Amino acid sequence: MAQPGSKILLVDDEPSITDNLSAFLERAGYTVVCASDGRQALRQIDAVHPDLVVLDVLMPEMDGRAVLRSLRSQGSHLPVILLTQVGEAGERAMALEEGADDYLNKPFDPRELLARVRAVLRRAQGSPVSLSSAWKITSAPLVLDRRARRATLSGRVLTLTPKALSLLEYLMTHPDELITRERLLDAVWGWDYPAGTRAVDTRIAELRRALGDEAEEPQFIETVTGEGYRFRAPVEGEQ
Amino acid sequence: MRLRAALAGLPALIGLAGWLLLPRILRPIPILSIKIDFGMLSLVSGLLLSAALLAAAAARRRSGLDIARERNLQADSRRRFLRRLDHELKNPLTGIRAALANLEGAGTAGAAPAVLRDIQHQVERLTRLTAGLRKLADLEVIPLEYGEVDLGALLQETVDAVRAHPSGSGRDLRLVVPSVPWPLPRIVGDRDLLSLAFFNLVENALKFTSQEDTVEVRAMEQARHVQVEIADTGPGIPAEDLPRVFEELYRGSNARGSEGSGLGLALVRRVVERHEGEVTVRSRRDGPRGTVFVVTLPVSIRIPQQPRTRQS
Numbered sequence: 001m002a003q004p005g006s007k008i009l010l011v012d013d014e015p016s017i018t019d020n021l022s023a024f025l026e027r028a029g030y031t032v033v034c035a036s037d038g039r040q041a042l043r044q045i046d047a048v049h050p051d052l053v054v055l056d057v058l059m060p061e062m063d064g065r066a067v068l069r070s071l072r073s074q075g076s077h078l079p080v081i082l083l084t085q086v087g088e089a090g091e092r093a094m095a096l097e098e099g100a101d102d103y104l105n106k107p108f109d110p111r112e113l114l115a116r117v118r119a120v121l122r123r124a125q126g127s128p129v130s131l132s133s134a135w136k137i138t139s140a141p142l143v144l145d146r147r148a149r150r151a152t153l154s155g156r157v158l159t160l161t162p163k164a165l166s167l168l169e170y171l172m173t174h175p176d177e178l179i180t181r182e183r184l185l186d187a188v189w190g191w192d193y194p195a196g197t198r199a200v201d202t203r204i205a206e207l208r209r210a211l212g213d214e215a216e217e218p219q220f221i222e223t224v225t226g227e228g229y230r231f232r233a234p235v236e237g238e239q
Numbered sequence: 240m241r242l243r244a245a246l247a248g249l250p251a252l253i254g255l256a257g258w259l260l261l262p263r264i265l266r267p268i269p270i271l272s273i274k275i276d277f278g279m280l281s282l283v284s285g286l287l288l289s290a291a292l293l294a295a296a297a298a299r300r301r302s303g304l305d306i307a308r309e310r311n312l313q314a315d316s317r318r319r320f321l322r323r324l325d326h327e328l329k330n331p332l333t334g335i336r337a338a339l340a341n342l343e344g345a346g347t348a349g350a351a352p353a354v355l356r357d358i359q360h361q362v363e364r365l366t367r368l369t370a371g372l373r374k375l376a377d378l379e380v381i382p383l384e385y386g387e388v389d390l391g392a393l394l395q396e397t398v399d400a401v402r403a404h405p406s407g408s409g410r411d412l413r414l415v416v417p418s419v420p421w422p423l424p425r426i427v428g429d430r431d432l433l434s435l436a437f438f439n440l441v442e443n444a445l446k447f448t449s450q451e452d453t454v455e456v457r458a459m460e461q462a463r464h465v466q467v468e469i470a471d472t473g474p475g476i477p478a479e480d481l482p483r484v485f486e487e488l489y490r491g492s493n494a495r496g497s498e499g500s501g502l503g504l505a506l507v508r509r510v511v512e513r514h515e516g517e518v519t520v521r522s523r524r525d526g527p528r529g530t531v532f533v534v535t536l537p538v539s540i541r542i543p544q545q546p547r548t549r550q551s
Contacts, residue, residue, distance in 0.1 A: 107366055161384055163431075189431070191374060195400040195438040199431045 006121055007031045009050035011041040011067070012083065013059045021054075024110050025117070038062025042070065045078065052079045052121055054113070055100075065098065072099040077130040079120045081113070099133035102174070105186055112183070119177050131173045134237025142211065142220065142233075144172055151210075158210045163188065164203050171221060171231040180228035204229060247292035254285015316486070323488035327368055327501060331361035371502035375487065378509045383429040390465055390536075391416040391423050393430065394456055397437045406445050415457040423458055424538050426465055428514050433536075436510040439503040440469040440532050446499065447530075448473030463538050464516075470531040475524040484520060507534075515540045 008030050012018050015036070022032040033048050035041040039061050045053065057064040068080055082103040101120045104113060124130070131137060137144045141154040151158045151168060160168070166188045171179070181197040189196065204221060207213070213220050222232045261278040338357045398414045401407040417423060437456075444454045452472045459466050476484060480491035485508040488501040511518045516536035523529060 107369065161386065163384055190377070191435075192370060195397055195434050196431075198396055198400055199434060202430070 005029065005031065006051040007033065007048065008117065009033050009035060009041065009044055009048065009053045011035045011038070011053065011059070011064065012056040013037055014056075017056075021110060021113070025114070028114055030117070038064065038067045041067050045071070050078070052081065052117060052124070054081045054083065054117070056083045068098055068100060072133055077124075077133065079124045079130065080132075081116050081120060083108070099130070101130060101132040103187070105190060119174070123174070123177070131175070131235065131237040134239055136238040137169075137172045137235055138238065139172060139175075139220065139231075139233040139235045142172075144169060153211060160210055161203075161206065164206045164210070167200075167203050168207055171229065172235055175231045175233070175235040178224050178228055178230050183228070200229075247296055248289050250285040250292070251289035252285070254282040254288075257281030257285070320487050323490075323501070327488055328365070331364045334358075334361040367500045368502075371500035371506070374506055375502060375509060378432075378506065378513065383432065383513060385427055386430060387425045388428045388430050388433060389423075389425050390433075390458055390467065391418075393434055394437060394458060394467065397434055397441060398456060400438060401441045401445065404442070406442055410445055410450065411453045412441070412445070413453065413455045415455065417459060423460055423465055426536055426538050427540055428536065429510075432510045433514070436507045436534070437467065437469075439507050440534070443503055444469050444471040444473070444530070444532070447471070452529075461535070464535050465538060467534045467536075468531050469534075470529060472527075472529045475528045476520070476522040476530055477524065478522075481520060481522060485518070507532075511536065 008025055010018050010022055010025070010032055011034070012021075013036050018034040018036070022034055025032050033044055033050060035044045037059050041053070041055065042062075044050070053067075055064040055067060064082060068082065071078055071080065079101045080099070082100040084103050084105055101123070102116045104116060135145070135147050137146065142151065143153075144151045146169060149162075149165060151160060151165060167184065170184065170188050181200045182192065184200050185192050185196045189199070204223075208215060208218070208221060211220055215223060218232065220231060220233050222230045224230055258278040258281055261281065335358050338354045338361070342351060342354045394414055394416060398412060402410075402412060441454065441456060448454065448471045454469070454471045457468050457470070459468075476491055480489075483489045484491060485504050487505040489505075490501055508518055511534055514536050516534060518532060518534045520530065520532050522531070
C-alpha cells in the first residue's frame with residue numbers, strides 16, 4: 001500500500017492539537033498540511049489536493065459538518081475522518097450518515113487516529129466509490145438501507161434493535177477491516193466501560209441470529225479471536 | 240402578601256356589615272316558599288368566601304416557599320458540584336505542571352520516561368473524568384433501548400467481567416440468583432445501561448474493601464419488583480457520608496486519593512431512576528460491619544413510545 005507519502009489535511013482551530021498531531025503523523029510517514037477553520041480547509045483542499053482530511057466538527061467560521069456537506073454535495077469522495085465533539089449522542093450516527101468515512105470522539109488516543117487514517121486510506125485505494133456516502137449498501141443477499149434505517153435479508157426485513165442496526169452499519173461501511181471491541185464501543189455506543197466489550201458481543205450475537213450467521217463458519221461477521229470482529233463478505237455501495 | 244391577606248378578609252367584613260345593617264327580618268322567597276334571613280346570609284357567605292381566599296393565599300405562599308427552598312437546594316448542590324469539579328481538575332493539572340517543569344529542568348536526562356509516565360497517568364485520570372461527565376449528561380437525554388432483560392444472566396455476566404478485571408482477581412466474590420421454584424422474572428429495561436450500573440456497584444464494593452473481605456451479589460423477587468443487593472464485609476461508610484454517596488464527584492472521607500472518576504454511584508442512581516427504580520444504601524461500622532447497596536427495579540415499566548424489542 002502506497003500509504004506513506006500520502007497527504008493529509010488536518011483541520012482544527014486548536015493550535016496545540018494541530019501542532020502535535022501533525023508532528024505525530026509526519027513521523028508516521030505522512031505529509032501534513034494544516035488549516036484552522038472550515039473556509040481555510042476548503043481552500044486548502046482545492047490548492048493542495050490532499051488524500052485524506054481529518055476534520056474537527058466545532059470550529060469558527062464554517063464548522064466541520066458544513067465542510068463535509070459542501071464536499072459531498074460537489075460529488076467529492078475525498079476521504080474524511082471527523083473529530084466529533086463529546087456529549088452529543090446523535091452526532092456519531094449523523095457523522096456516518098453525512099458521509100464521513102470514519103469518526104473519533106475527542107479526547108482520542110493519537111495512535112487510534114493513526115489506525116483510522118491507515119484503514120481509511122487503504123479502503124479508499126481499494127474502491128473507487130466511497131461506501132460512506134452510499135445510502136444503500138449491499139452484501140448479497142443482505143441489503144442495508146441507511147436512509148430508511150432498515151436491513152433486509154433476501155428481501156425479508158430483519159427485526160433489529162437500533163443499536164444492532166448501527167453496529168451492522170459500522171461493520172458494513174468498514175468491510176474487511178479488523179475492528180476491535182473497544183473501537184466498536186467508541187464508534188457505536190460512544191461510551192467506553194469495562195464491561196462494555198460484552199455488550200458488543202451480545203449485539204454481535206443478536207446480529208448473527210438475525211442474519212442466520214454461524215460464529216464458526218460465518219458468511220458475514222467473522223470473530224478475530226482475542227481482537228475483535230471483521231465484516232468479511234464483499235460489500236457494494238449504491239449512491 | 241399582607242395586602243392579599245387583608246383583601247381576603249374583605250368579603251367577611253362586608254358580610255358582617257350586611258348582617259348588622261340589613262333589617263333583621265325574614266323575607267319569604269316566593270318560589271321556594273322558604274324564608275331567608277338576608278343579613279345572616281351575607282355574613283355566612285362573606286365568611287366562607289374570606290376563608291376560601293385565605294386558604295388559597297396560604298397555599299400559594301407555601302408552594303412559593305417550596306419552590307424557593309427547592310431552588311436553594313439546587314443552587315447548593317450546583318455549588319458543591321462545581322467546587323468538587325474544580326478540585327478534581329486541579330489535582331491532575333498540578334501533577335502535569337509539576338511533571339512538565341521537571342521535564343524542562345531535566346533536559347534529555349534519564350528522568351524523562353518516569354515523568355512522561357506521570358503525565359500519561361494524570362491525562363488518563365482527566366480522560367476518565369470527562370468520559371464520566373459525558374455519560375451523566377447523556378443519561379439525561381438519550382432514549383433508553385428497552386428490551387426484556389434476564390437479570391440473572393446479566394448479573395452472571397457482570398460478575399464474570401469484574402472477575403476478569405484486575406480489581407477482581409483473587410477476590411471472594413459471590414453471586415446468588417434464585418432458580419427454584421421459579422427463576423427471576425425478566426424485567427423491561429436497557430440491558431447495556433443496567434450492566435453498567437451493576438458493574439459500577441460491584442467494582443465499587445471491591446474497591447472499598449480489602450483482599451480478605453467478601454462481596455456478595457444477590458437477587459430476589461419482591462412482589463412486582465426485582466431487588467438486587469450488592470453486599471460487602473468492608474469497613475462500612477461513615478454515617479455522615481451516607482446521604483451523599485450518590486452525589487456527583489462526592490468522595491467519602493475513606494475514599495480520598497482512590498482512583499476512579501467519583502461519578503460511578505451518581506451514574507448508578509441515574510440509570511436506576513430512568514428505569515423507575517430506586518437505589519439505597521445501608522452500612523454499619525461496627526458489630527458485623529459492612530455495606531449493602533440495594534437496587535429495586537420494577538418488573539415492567541411504562542415505555543415512552545418506543546418499540547419494544549427482545550434482547551437475550
